[in-house]
Amino acid sequence: MERLINMASFAEVVEAGGFSAAADRLGCSRAVVSKRISALEKDFGLTLLHRTTRRQSLTEAGEALYAYCRRVLDEMNSAEAHLQELSSTPRGTLRITAPHSWGNRVLGPQIGRFLLRYPEIRVELQLSDQLADLAASAVDIAIRLTNTPAPGLVARHLAELPYVICAAPAYLKTHGIPLQAQELARHNCIFYAGEVRLNNWQLRTPQGELLALEVAGSLAVNSVEVMRSAALEGLGIVALSRYLVDAELQRGELIEVLADCQMPPRQIHLVTLPDRLLPAKTRAFIDFLLPGRLA
Template identity: 35%
Template structure:
């Protein structure tokens, strides 16, 4: 036997008729036709095998059964109205728990400073951020937003592309004074460098210049780590050449602590994106985060020259 859901619409209409005292008044208040009102009551009476109203041409009164069920119908109508109000509030008023994941270095340096403003603007939002360089599963792990830096964001998620992030090959003036400046990508294998182990890509470096693309061996590695920011002290101390995202080294390029190498050659750029689970609309708390945080990051605040 197939289980049948209660006729919630008919019960809600019944409650509104009892409140207003007539079919016509209920039809006007609900914005539906008088025949629709009548059909709803008939459905309810046919489904239950009893009458809920005594109807004459001049008077409408509840039956004894109608009086007994009225309290349940009124409560059902109230719960339905409250549920709709909560849904509208979720769409238009930012509130509730917002779960975000972001890369460690970028998140701490360029996302965390923006959060006080977000939290002050939206006091009803509770924010939980997981800083990790792992590519977490938004849906399986229950995240609302992922801040990602990748060459190709996954097509299975909704993506808001913010800007490109170039990868730059750099070294300190002290290093270059001691070991010389590479003039071509093939010269890199004669230098010292660092190895970032937080990616699945191979060790070969792929670089392009005026339509020419080459793959070359990276500099010899003495220092490897799963977080590129940890290389910065050694890089600044003149211990090697490094390939870094622009946001991580732009300040050091501006103050002369680092110099860009092989300026005519380029690596494939990464894209900074805000990813959300697939769906037609975002809760208000997600839209607020995308608008405020995304709007600021789109301006690439780490690089005043771009």
């Protein structure tokens, strides 16, 4: 860093035409500028300037170094201007990862609105139920359905997902409607089984008692869309986020059961790396989602 400062001072001396003028531009004393040039000459073992009492001129080595200094400084100025632009104007490629079903049904419709608002941003949206490593995969933002975000990341709460227990009318007609939570043990329950096997359902009874019930059934799958389809076909009872089945519940294709027993909702978080200074494109997307748009 010191050598870079010395090179910048050398270029200033050449362009200002003298040590005093360069010192005025740099906001330091003539002695400081002279010391920096002397340090450069010592580093390279070459004389860079012919000095007289009235003027100075570049040596051959000085001319060569000045050309390099000018290129480096021009690149630095360009980089600074570009970074300032990135920090102030939302533009560039924004890489986002989100779970499949939630990304398709909830986030997807918002992306078009976001891009219309910020036409200089290009979004790469990867839908996956696998947890991406933000640093290794160069992901800017991850949307995660979790009540406990991983430590070491910055998590912003987006929304709460209430759950509903439901089944198709055909299944309930054949197997009966469970009236108490404990009755789920004798029913065919469809549950999620991916990296984690979610067949332990927690329900809070109307009396405030929290029950942990281990359910079983003929289908365990790592896709909530398949779970929903199987329930619609009458296979069994399923517990899903309400946004996944709200339309089917309204049409009567699925019937809510144990409505007085509440399952703990899942939380949705927007997760970023712990950078203090986020690019404008990332800040714009965070601001776009956070005001309750996805609640």
